[in-house]
Amino acid sequence: MIRIAISMLIFKLFIFISSCSSDYSPRPRGYFRIDFPERSYVSYEGDCPYRFKYPEFAEVIEDDSRMAQPCWINIDFPEFRGRLHISYMEVDDNLVEFMEDSRKLAYKHTVKADGIDERIFVNHENRVYGVLYDIKGNSASALQFFLTDSSRHFFRAALYFNVQPDRDSLAPVIDYFREDILYLIESFAWN
Numbered sequence: 017m018i019r020i021a022i023s024m025l026i027f028k029l030f031i032f033i034s035s036c037s038s039d040y041s042p043r044p045r046g047y048f049r050i051d052f053p054e055r056s057y058v059s060y061e062g063d064c065p066y067r068f069k070y071p072e073f074a075e076v077i078e079d080d081s082r083m084a085q086p087c088w089i090n091i092d093f094p095e096f097r098g099r100l101h102i103s104y105m106e107v108d109d110n111l112v113e114f115m116e117d118s119r120k121l122a123y124k125h126t127v128k129a130d131g132i133d134e135r136i137f138v139n140h141e142n143r144v145y146g147v148l149y150d151i152k153g154n155s156a157s158a159l160q161f162f163l164t165d166s167s168r169h170f171f172r173a174a175l176y177f178n179v180q181p182d183r184d185s186l187a188p189v190i191d192y193f194r195e196d197i198l199y200l201i202e203s204f205a206w207n
Contacts, residue, residue, distance in 0.1 A: 057071060063087075065168075066204065067204070067206075068204040073095065074091050077091075078090075079102075079103075098177045099177075105170045106170070107166075118172050119149075122160045125157055128154050129154075133149075134147055134149055142206065143166075143206060144201075146171075147161060157176050158186070159193065159197055163201065171204070173197075175190075
């Protein structure tokens with residue numbers, strides 16, 4: 017009986033030692049494959065003083081939050097659990113205040129962000145001027161921007177996903193949406 021126990025112990029020890037060879041490496045963490053739709057855009061032309069093009073697979077809905085004001089909308093991306101929150105304000109000698117508020121809202125994410133790139137947009141033909149804040153890292157919002165005509169209108173948007181921020185898994189989705197947001201900005205015009 018003791019011989020069998022000793023033999024089993026030696027066998028288990030042999031298996032344990034041989035399994036710890038240097039050829040073994042743990043399997044890397046994987047993420048689900050994401051299939052992105054073909055790019056196709058539709059026009060938003062509501063009763064508000066702005067128009068733009070947005071992805072066809074998205075849904076434009078009126079903002080029904082308690083603080084919402086006229087011409088505040090959301091563009092939902094249900095398949096990706098994302099939402100572009102859009103607000104609009106009329107300018108009345110407070111453009112600098114709106115611009116500073118937008119900058120502060122973007123830079124609130126510096127706690128989790130690795131960096132924030134700013135990109136300036138100028139479209140003299142349509143009188144559209146703005147800044148895109150591209151927030152890198154595990155922040156709650158990856159992209160924010162504002163657009164203005166510098167005299168009457170101020171349009172602000174922020175992209176959020178209803179998931180825990182993880183730069184590795186969200187990076188392909190953010191890269192995909194970055195192109196759509198750039199297209200929205202480039203197609204933007206005042207009514």
